[in-house]
Amino acid sequence: MRSGKPKLATIWLDGCSGCHMSFLDMDERLLDLADRVELVYGCLVDTKEFPEGVDITLVEGAVSTEDDLRKIRQVRQRTRTLVSLGDCAVTSNVPGMRNPFGPRPALDRAYLENATSRQQVPTEVVPALLAESLPVHAWVPVDVFITGCPPSADRILEVVLGLLDGRVAEAAKVSRFG
Amino acid sequence: MATSTFVGRSAPSDDKRWRQVDVRMRRLGYRPDGLIEVLHTTQEVFGYLDDDALSYVGESLGVPPSKVYGVATFYSHFTLKPQGLHTCVVCTGTACYINGASALLAAISKELGVQPGATTPDGRVSVLKARCLGACSMAPAVVIDGEVHGHAVPARLVDVLEKL
Amino acid sequence: MSEVRTLVIDGKDVAATSDQTVLSAAEENGIHIPTLCHLEGLSDVGACRLCVVEVEGSPKLLAACATRVEEGMKVTTSSERLVAYRRNIVELFFVERNHICAVCVANNHCQLQDQARDLQLTHFELPPLHPELTVDATHERFVLDQNRCILCTRCVRVCDEIEGAHTWDIQGRGANARLVCDLGTPWGSSTTCTSCGKCVQVCPTGALFEKGRTVAEAKSRRPYLPYLVKAKRQGS
Amino acid sequence: MSTDGPDGSAPVRHGRQPEPLIPDGPARASANVCQAAGCLSMGSDQLFETLRAAVLARGLHDVAVRRVGCLGLCAAGPLVEVPEQGRLFERVHPGEPKRTEDLVSSLAGETVAGRSVAADPFFSHQVKVVLERCGTVDPERLEDYVATGGYEGLSKALTSMTPEEVIAEVVRSGLRGRGGAGYPTGLMWRTVAKAEAPEGKYVVCNADEGDPGAFMDRSVLESCPQQVLEGMAIAGYAVGAHRGYVYVRAEYPLAVKRLSSAIRQAERDGHLGPEIAGTRFNFQVEVRIGAGAFVCGEETALIASIQGGRGTPKPRPPYPASSGLWGCPTLINNVETFANIPSVISRGGDWLNTIGTERSKGTKVFALTGAVTNTGLIEVPMGLTLRQIVFEIGGGLAEGRKFKAVQTGGPSGGCIPESLLDMAVDYETLAAAGSIMGSGGMIVMDDRTCMVDVAKFFMDFCREESCGKCLPCRVGTEEMYRLLDRVTTGMATRSHLAQLEDLAAMVRATSLCGLGQGAPNPVFSTLRYFRGEYLAHIDDHVCQAGVCPVPAGPPAGATEAALAGTATVSSGGRP
Incomplete structure (x- = not known):
């Protein structure tokens, strides 16, 4: 089905889903947004493959695993305007707190020291960790940054509407970490 | 005052x-x-x-x-x-650097198993870096227990260290 | 004796006394210059470089907090270049250490965070340095988290200049510089600390905070300082 | 007792050493044995004793054997000069008896050997003002200094000139600070002289020579400390100070020893201390030893260090000339500047003014090192070309290597390429070429040197020496180092290069002191003249000099980093 409306996608890498929750906090304004865009990919859409020709993609989360990296490269390739949504995507934030220690101690902590049963570092299904958890723009070019942990629904809506109206530069004016 | x-x-x-x-x-x-x-x-x-x-x-x-x-x-x-019983100081001034001080440091670190600034676990040798000893004309220079070894090469230096 | 000086700040004619800094002259006239290491009531060190301004005739940028006004000075406080540099400076602060606002006790009460907002800093281009740093929670009432420390030395100065204890200083140098208590002693075993808490109150970030505070709960009381300074001067 | 500097500097011998042999009448021949650090580390102290014994054994009563300061041609040490014959004997290693025998028979007038000094371009291009007595006087004998006109300048100033006349003479000489920045010395003196000082003034000699590859001040202090003390005393008279400090690096124990001994002797003979030269002027000098911090060469950091604290700089203004040591007006000049002063006063400012170029007067001492044949200590008139220095005085490059660059100014300086070899060496020309005069380190680099690696070397130096007080220098040097490291390891893209340039500009503009402001200079100058080398590392993964470990293959970021350990990708894969 082609609607002719701009295509919007959201993806979720290494984050807590808080940014998506905040997105949903738009409440009834989501309906207005839905009038203006076609949501082609994301938690609310049952599409398995990230589509081609997406106009705006909101990325939540840092790039922490090989899987994240594969995804973000594909997303970048298929997206016109890539938006880092929230502090994890923008700065690597909480996922990046493991960086001074390296991945091995982080895995040990999670799967051995703190595990009550089956103490074992997984080698299958769970994707391999990258040496460092890094913000999205460390790997692929990012067009717009929305800071906040999470960014408020108002801010997200403002930026997305701004992008739809071709007002990219205004995104920076509302930057605040944390 | x-x-x-x-x-x-x-x-x-x-x-x-x-x-x-x-x-x-x-x-x-x-x-x-x-x-x-x-x-x-x-x-x-x-x-x-x-x-x-x-x-x-x-x-x-x-x-x-x-x-x-x-x-x-x-x-x-x-x-x-x-500090260790012996000191081995590698000059890393510019003249020594462009004449191969890093290779000397690497050889020494490998031989003794310690990084510059540290002392071997047995307390025998401390490896140090110096900014410039003013022995630029003999670059690269290494000072072992106060004795200057000019135009130092890794192999010869390792020999000296072994005999300490 | 201080004398009157006239100068121009951002095109505005301004009068100040000769013992005033460019920063205080600007502030008095409603011209805001961002600062971090400066705190009214303490000596100035010109370390954070956020307040650098252009002064006509000076080839170098000068820290407004540490530069006295001079007759006929022409000062520019917010050229495009200065704003860009300030944004770089705040970025360098953020990449220097682990400043994860989301999990910081000072979230929403942090002057570094405020600077990032004011300067519209959206992200960091430079890779973070991420050193592994300690948290000292040995003091019965306070905590020092080196990860949040920006080395502004407000705590060092308030402890030395106001409290007179000089418990804090800086150890090491360069990227290895750290706030240090006594001889590298855990804060709880300090022989000089009077537990007055002034250092905690002047900390611009979440590096020094009261125990029991959790994320976004640590709020400093900085405005008390000028009163203390005044009281101290009158007493002596 | 012998103590090593903990940094490993050569041991300094204390206690009594054999006296020099000085004939009662005029000497027919003198063996001047170099006792500066370079030759000492090659055994010249032992050589002195051997020679002394040999001359005594041969009964050569009219031959002198003396200790002298630096003879200049450090590459060929241990050096002995026989001035009466105009000959220099090179590599007189005490372990090679043949060399000593040749020298002794030459002293005895039996043979003529050694290198003729007069026609040698290493010596003939040089003009010695600062090094006038280096290699001719015994650094530890005040009487040698006095016998060659020492302290005439001071006594002239004290007995026949007003302080303002002294300053006028310094102004007339056109002398500029030799520590790096080149501020006119006379003007600075005048500022200090005019400053109000209810609690006194100070004169400080900055001997914290920290540039890697520079040993000019060290050589001057080791060779003729009295000349520096005389300069300081004249300065003290001119500006109205009665106390002076010499701040010397801890790495220079020999300089400290000779300086301390010089102070004792000068006080003993009334050249320092109370009522100098029978006047009411008094001036005391104390030595303060640094402890290993490059930043202390910055004058406000130096003051903090003399006051016993961390050597962190302060914003200027106020300048030390109005508020320095303990808040008092303080004159700070470096060793070489002070060493110029006695001549300026005794011979007059006009005399120095005739040497050099339009805006850079006098001479400059350089430590010429690196890939050049005649490494050593030289003093040349301002305005000589780099080509003359490198290829005539320096004798060109060793073993037919190809010249690539010459680095001046240390970590705040820059690299000058072959195309600019004919430029004159003076303050303005060097600055226009993106370098600085600096304190006088001059390092010649050949085609085996990678310019990106050189920039990284200096950045490594700056990040380790950054005091950590101001943010741009503390974090900026570290980040610039990491970016340069990316380039040398083949992990950089052109956007990293752009990042490096932006950061360098910001650190230069916003840092608190000269260390941070100058730290980006090696980056700027190598980018200016050798950008191609950067791009070769980035685009083609090639280090032309074969120095950097750039991995072969396509640039980084295009490939997935290899898996390592348990489920981790090995580090650093930022595209």
């Missing part, structure tokens, strides 16, 4: 070497600005600066402990840990 009125704390131990430190402090009139001079003397006498030494010097000169510690850790000449 500020002078300290504090005099009278007794030395941390009856080690006779404290007298040399006391003499230095007295000559400087127990002035707080003599701190670096006194730390020089203390390190010359004891080889390094431990907490006792830092506290004693600080209290005697009327300098707060955190300031003494700040000074002792600011200057690369001061060391808070005992």
Whole structure:
């Protein structure tokens, strides 16, 4: 089905889903947004493959695993305007707190020291960790940054509407970490 | 010029070497600005600066402990840990650097298993880097126990270190 | 004796006394210059470089907090270049250490965070340095988290200049510089600390905070300082 | 007793050493044995004793054997000069008896050997003002200094000139600070002289020579400390100070020893201390020893260090000339500047003014090192070309290597390429070429040197020496180092290069002191003249000099980093 409306996608890498929750906090304004865009990919859409020709993609989360990296490269390739949504995507934030220690101690902590049963570092299904958890723009070019942990629904809506109206530069004016 | 009125704390131990430190402090009139001079003397006498030494010097000169510690850790000449029996200093000044000082450092670190700034676990050799020894005309230069080895090459240096 | 000086700040004619800094002259005239290491009531060190301004005739940028006004000075406080540099400076602060606002006690009460907002800093281009740093929670009432420390030395100065204890200083140098208590002593075993808490109150970030505070709960009380300074001066 | 500097500097011998042999009448021949650090580290102290014994054994009563300061041609040490014959004997290693025998028979007038000094371009291009007595006087004998006109300048100033006349003479000489920045010395003196000082003034000699590859001040202090002390005393008279400090690096124990001994002797003979030259002027000098911090070469950091604290700089203004040591007006000049002063006063400012170029007067001492044949200490008139220095004085490059660059100014300086070899060496020309005069380190680099690696070397130096007080220098040097490291390891893209340039500009503009402001200079100058080398590392993964470990293959970021350990990708894969 082609609607002719701009295509919007959201993806979720290494984050807590808080940014998506905040997105949903738009409440009834989501309906207005839905009038203006076609949501082609994301938690609310049952599409398995990230589509081609997406106009705006909101990325939540840092790039922490090989899987994240594969995804973000594909997303970048298929997206016109890539938006880092929230502090994890923008700065690597909480996922990046493991960086001074390296991945091995982080895995040990999670799967051995703190595990009550089956103490074992997984080698299958769970994707391999990258040496460092890094913000999205460390790997692929990012067009717009929305800071906040999470960014408020108002801010997200403002930026997305701004992008739809071709007002990219205004995104920076509302930057605040944390 | 500020002078300290504090005099009278007794030395941390009856080690006779404290007298040399006391003499230095007295000559400087127990002035707080003599701190670096006194730390020089203390390190010359004891080889390094431990907490006792830092506290004693600080209290005697009327300098707060955190300031003494700040000074002792600011200057690369001061060391808070005992040094090895032998010292091997690789000059990393520009002339030595472009003539292969990094290869020398790598060879030494490999031979002794320690990084520059550290002492071998057995306390035998301390490996140090120097900024410039002024022996540029003999670059690259390495000083082992005070003896300058000019135009040093890794293989020959490793030989010398083995024979220490 | 201080004398009157006239100067121009951002095109505005301004009068100040000769013992005033460019920063205070600007503030008095409603011209805001961002600062971090400066705090009214303490000596100035010119370390954070956020307040650098252009002064006509000076080839170098000068820290407004540490530069006295001079007759006929022409000062520019917010050229495009200065704003860009300030944004770089705040970025460098953020990449220097682990400043994860989301999990910081000072979240929403942090002057570094405020600077990032004011300067519209959206992200960091430079890779973070991420050193592994300690948290000292040995004091019965306060905590020092080195990860949040920006080395502004407000705590060092308030402890030395106002409280007179000089518990804090800086150890090491360069990227290895750290706030240090006594001889590298755990804060709880300090022999000089009076537990007055002034250092905690002046900390611009979440590096020094009261125990029991959790994320976004640590709020400093900085405005008390000028009163203390005044009281101290009158007393002496 | 012998103590090593903990940094490993050569041991300094204390206690009594054999006296020099000085004939009662005029000497027919003198063996001047170099006792500066370079030759000492090659055994010249032992050589002195051997020679002394040999001359005594041969009964050569009219032959002198003396210790002298630096003879200049450090590459060929241990050096002995026989001035009466105009000959220099090179590599007189005490372990090679043949060389000593040749020298002794030459002293005895039996043979003529050694290198003729007069026609040698290493010596003939040089003009010695600062090094006038280096290699001719015994650094530890005040009488040698006095016998060659020493302290005439001071006594002239004290007995026949007003302080303002002294300053006028310095202004007339056109002398500029030799520590790096090149501020006119006379003007600085005048500022200090005019400053109000209810609690006194100070004169400080900055001997914290920290540039890697520079040993000019060290050589001057080791060779003729009295000349520096005389300069300081004249300065003290001119500006109205009665106390002076010499701040010397701890790495220079020999300089400290000779300086301390010089102070004692000068006080003993009334050249320092109370009532100098029978006047009411008094001037005392103390030595303060640094402790290993490059930043202390910055004058406000130096003051903090003399006051016993962490050597962190302060914003200027106020300048030390109005508020320095303990808040008092303080004149700070470096060793070489002070060493110029006695001549300026005794011979007059006009005399120095005739040497050099339009805006850079006098001479400059350089430590010429690196890939050049005649490494050593030289003093040349301002305005000589780099080509003359490198290829005539320096004798060109060793073993037919190809010249690539010459680095001046240390970590705040820059690299000058072959195309600019004919430029004159003076303050303005060097600055225009993106470098600085600096304190006088001059390092010649050949085609085996990678310019990106050189920039990284200096950045490594700056990040380790950054005091950590101001943010741009503390974090900026570290980040610039990491970016340069990316380039040398083949992990950089062109956007990293752009990042490096932006950061460098910001650190230069916003840092608190000269260390941070100058730290980006090696980056800027190598980018200016050798950008191609950067791009070769980035685009083609090629290090033309073969120095950097750039991995072969396509640029980084295009490939997935290899898996390592348990489920981790090995580090650093930022595209």
